[in-house]
Amino acid sequence: MKRGTYKDRAIVLNSVDYGESDRILTFYTLGRGKMSGIAKGARRSRKRFVGNLDPASHIDIMFFHNGTSDLTRVEDACLIDAFPGLRGDIERYSEACYMLELASEMTREGQVLPLVYRELAAFLKMLEGGPSPECLRFFEVRLLSHTGYLPHLNGCVVCRKGHEGERLFFCSDKGGTICRGCSTGMSGLVPVSPGTAGLLSMAARLEEEKLRRLRPDRAFLDESERMLSDFIKFQLGKELKTRRFMAKLRMAGSPA
Ligand SMILES: [Zn+2]
Structure with missing residues (x-):
């Protein structure tokens, strides 16, 4: 991937707190497959990132790639769908997390499978709709x-x-x-x-x-x-x- 700023659609597969205020996440994009990135100041900047980087969020994402590192820098994330119906129900949320982990384990970075992104979005919606x-x-x-x-x-x-x-x-x-x-x-x-x-x-x-x-x-x-x-x-x-x-x-x- 060339150095530059990119926009894509993505499903957040996983995200973990890092250091004082950052977050590291993996996400599956429509156009570029699985990626990982660091969101600097994600836990401080409520305006840019609040709630958008939680696992299973469907987002419009903007990230910077320096051309060499595997880790991109997440610049912005805008919610398309947070699937709120999944989050209040531990059973359904755990099923959603299983789908995310499975997708993450079955794919590798650099492999572009738009259908994986589409299935994630469709099945999270399906799961949110009811048992x-x-x-x-x-x-x-x-x-x-x-x-x-x-x-x-x-x-x-x-x-x-x-x-x-x-x-x-x-x-x-x-x-x-x-x-x-x-x-x-x-x-x-x-x-x-x-x-x-x-x-x-x-x-x-x-x-x-x-x-x-x-x-x-x-x-x-x-x-x-x-x-x-x-x-x-x-x-x-x-x-x-x-x-x-x-x-x-x-x-x-x-x-x-
Ligand atoms: Zn046989």
């Missing part, structure tokens, strides 16, 4: 698709035979669904129905409007959660912090 248990699963599968990690979901990844109504398994190591015949002797498999595999495959491609109309059943929610969490953990080589936090919240909220 939607499928929202996270759809976000995960679309993010995997945009970053080039979509698993093989139509047919067996080993023998390439189509699914014919039989029970299947998902294998993170092989990167897709596997038929019963090919599953013999394999370990670490997650059972999954052809319906779940098919719906996930569809959700990865559908236009957002049509996606909102899908109403998956309980079996889909359970199977897709196990399958995608296993696959994402395998791809990233770790469990995300926000995911562990969501699990704790769920435990705390479930009846004893």
Whole structure:
């Protein structure tokens, strides 16, 4: 990137206080992908930055890049949407933070994926609109698709035979669904129905409007959660912090 001042649209992925009055943030932009920047005096300058740099804020951002450093200097940020409905509800806010962490972990700086920015904006809005248990699963599968990690979901990844109504398994190591015949002797498999595999495959491609109309059943929610969490953990080589936090919240909220 050349030295200069740039304007873009962005979703704030993370921000932490730094020193006496600064803030360091990572943000996903429409035009330049994932970036990081320092907002000097962010905690003092209420006029320029107040509330605009919190995680999940959708902003118009202006930043200066000196042509060499990875860290830009954030000059200005103007709110497009703060998603206030997410912030008063710890469960929904933790789900939003999971989406942000996942997007951050699945992408790297210098890689420009405008669809990642668009999905973040669309799914934060969707999550703000009301509880939607499928929202996270759809976000995960679309993010995997945009970053080039979509698993093989139509047919067996080993023998390439189509699914014919039989029970299947998902294998993170092989990167897709596997038929019963090919599953013999394999370990670490997650059972999954052809319906779940098919719906996930569809959700990865559908236009957002049509996606909102899908109403998956309980079996889909359970199977897709196990399958995608296993696959994402395998791809990233770790469990995300926000995911562990969501699990704790769920435990705390479930009846004893
Ligand atoms: Zn097979």
